[in-house]
Amino acid sequence: MKIAVLGTGGGARAHAARLVGLGHEVFVGTRDPEATLARSEPDMMGNVPYGQWLAGHPGITLTSFGDAAAAADELVINGIDGHSAVAALTATAGPLTGRTLIDYAVPYVYRHRSEHPWPTPWGVMPKLDPCDTDSLGEQIQRALPGVKVVKSFVTQEQATVVDPRSVGGGDHTMFVAGDHADAKQRTTGLLESYGWTDVLDLGPLVCARGMEMYAHMHSAIGFGLGQRFGGHFGIKVVR
Amino acid sequence: MKIAVLGTGGGARAHAARLVGLGHEVFVGTRDPEATLARSEPDMMGNVPYGQWLAGHPGITLTSFGDAAAAADELVINGIDGHSAVAALTATAGPLTGRTLIDYAVPYVYRHRSEHPWPTPWGVMPKLDPCDTDSLGEQIQRALPGVKVVKSFVTQEQATVVDPRSVGGGDHTMFVAGDHADAKQRTTGLLESYGWTDVLDLGPLVCARGMEMYAHMHSAIGFGLGQRFGGHFGIKVVR
Numbered sequence: 134m135k136i137a138v139l140g141t142g143g144g145a146r147a148h149a150a151r152l153v154g155l156g157h158e159v160f161v162g163t164r165d166p167e168a169t170l171a172r173s174e175p176d177m178m179g180n181v182p183y184g185q186w187l188a189g190h191p192g193i194t195l196t197s198f199g200d201a202a203a204a205a206d207e208l209v210i211n212g213i214d215g216h217s218a219v220a221a222l223t224a225t226a227g228p229l230t231g232r233t234l235i236d237y238a239v240p241y242v243y244r245h246r247s248e249h250p251w252p253t254p255w256g257v258m259p260k261l262d263p264c265d266t267d268s269l270g271e272q273i274q275r276a277l278p279g280v281k282v283v284k285s286f287v288t289q290e291q292a293t294v295v296d297p298r299s300v301g302g303g304d305h306t307m308f309v310a311g312d313h314a315d316a317k318q319r320t321t322g323l324l325e326s327y328g329w330t331d332v333l334d335l336g337p338l339v340c341a342r343g344m345e346m347y348a349h350m351h352s353a354i355g356f357g358l359g360q361r362f363g364g365h366f367g368i369k370v371v372r
Numbered sequence: 373m374k375i376a377v378l379g380t381g382g383g384a385r386a387h388a389a390r391l392v393g394l395g396h397e398v399f400v401g402t403r404d405p406e407a408t409l410a411r412s413e414p415d416m417m418g419n420v421p422y423g424q425w426l427a428g429h430p431g432i433t434l435t436s437f438g439d440a441a442a443a444a445d446e447l448v449i450n451g452i453d454g455h456s457a458v459a460a461l462t463a464t465a466g467p468l469t470g471r472t473l474i475d476y477a478v479p480y481v482y483r484h485r486s487e488h489p490w491p492t493p494w495g496v497m498p499k500l501d502p503c504d505t506d507s508l509g510e511q512i513q514r515a516l517p518g519v520k521v522v523k524s525f526v527t528q529e530q531a532t533v534v535d536p537r538s539v540g541g542g543d544h545t546m547f548v549a550g551d552h553a554d555a556k557q558r559t560t561g562l563l564e565s566y567g568w569t570d571v572l573d574l575g576p577l578v579c580a581r582g583m584e585m586y587a588h589m590h591s592a593i594g595f596g597l598g599q600r601f602g603g604h605f606g607i608k609v610v611r
Contacts, residue, residue, distance in 0.1 A: 335593065
């Protein structure tokens with residue numbers, strides 16, 4: 134399949150690399166491909182420059198947000214940070230129309246660790262906006278009514294989302310929520326191809342609130358396990 | 373041990389009954405014991421009148437908040453609803469001083485289902501206050517600096533907290549957070565006596581934010597499983 138991944142951060146890279154490994158044609162969208170390739174410094178999360186990373190990952194096409202979305206058969210993964218997602222996606226509304234957009238962003242009010250209110254430990258999440266009575270997933274769906282938004286992936290690090298068997302042999306739970314049954318089915322199919330065996334449909338997109346707010350708990354669990362960054366664990370719904 | 377349970381709702385009843393079953397002397401605190409016993413209608417959550425319930429549960433002493441707290445050797449379980457907890461506990465500060473207070477309340481801004489903004493489905497939680505940048509657990513600790521507050525129990529229904537083996541043979545995870553190591557140790561000991569084998573210390577009380585905000589996710593998972601009220605499931609941290 135032709136699949137688009139919007140964004141060039143660590144999570145987006147994990148998905149792009151995994152999708153190529155599964156035999157898909159992957160189109161990565163960025164705001165300005167030339168500027169992305171011109172960067173020679175690690176990005177704000179410490180990832181190597183994208184051009185350098187891309188050279189080691191053949192089979193990925195780097196292009197604009199719009200061209201990547203237009204190239205996708207059905208599935209578009211939103212790896213744009215929560216702070217920028219609504220604006221960037223709204224500007225890409227045309228080519229996204231009719232497609233399934235899987236969103237895993239957390240709506241932090243900051244964009245960079247240096248904006249984080251130290252000495253609060255990393256892991257106690259900074260403020261979320263929206264929170265509690267709305268969610269980023271719902272905001273994106275309202276801004277792009279012609280797109281089928283599915284909230285998923287957000288309850289784990291993306292490294293374990295694309296490789297669930299690396300945690301407890303894969304016996305943990307991934308969640309989907311959204312207002313479009315066919316889009317949730319496609320997302321579940323993608324997750325199963327990643328190796329997921331327990332995908333729980335939480336229901337309508339309003340459940341994105343709980344999934345995004347779980348960021349605090351995810352972070353606290355990581356700290357409780359002594360994993361400061363990039364927690365390597367999952368949660369299993371035991372029933 | 374002499375253990376106090378503050379509150380007469382369904383969760384508080386589950387703890388009181390279980391503690392008596394484990395051989396403890398249980399003192400249940402309520403605002404006005406005579407008024408509690410005089411009630412002849414089910415409470416706002418549909419539980420049978422407390423006097424009727426108490427008649428079937430010998431070994432429990434019903435008294436005031438203050439007398440119950442004063443009677444406890446060490447452990448006090450806060451089963452007062454989140455809406456009322458800070459005020460009621462502040463009024464009980466004297467006898468609580470020096471004791472371990474285990475708090476499982478969620479700070480909903482409503483007190484009764486009828487106050488819930490229908491037709492939003494039950495299960496999509498109403499507004500939390502505080503949320504995100506503060507928690508009820510931290511509010512209680514600030515209001516009662518002489519008390520050792522532990523946030524726990526809040527990530528499950530109390531029926532499964534007191535009987536973890538009823539879900540998946542008990543192979544799921546309970547969490548504690550707080551700023552007093554000895555109080556967390558006592559809480560963990562109590563949980564182990566309930567049957568818990570995986571109690572994860574998340575760290576300082578600031579982690580109560582994630583535990584309380586998990587209420588949305590807990591509710592959504594219950595819906596996803598087709599369990600509208602009183603969800604019977606747990607979550608296991610797989611690592």
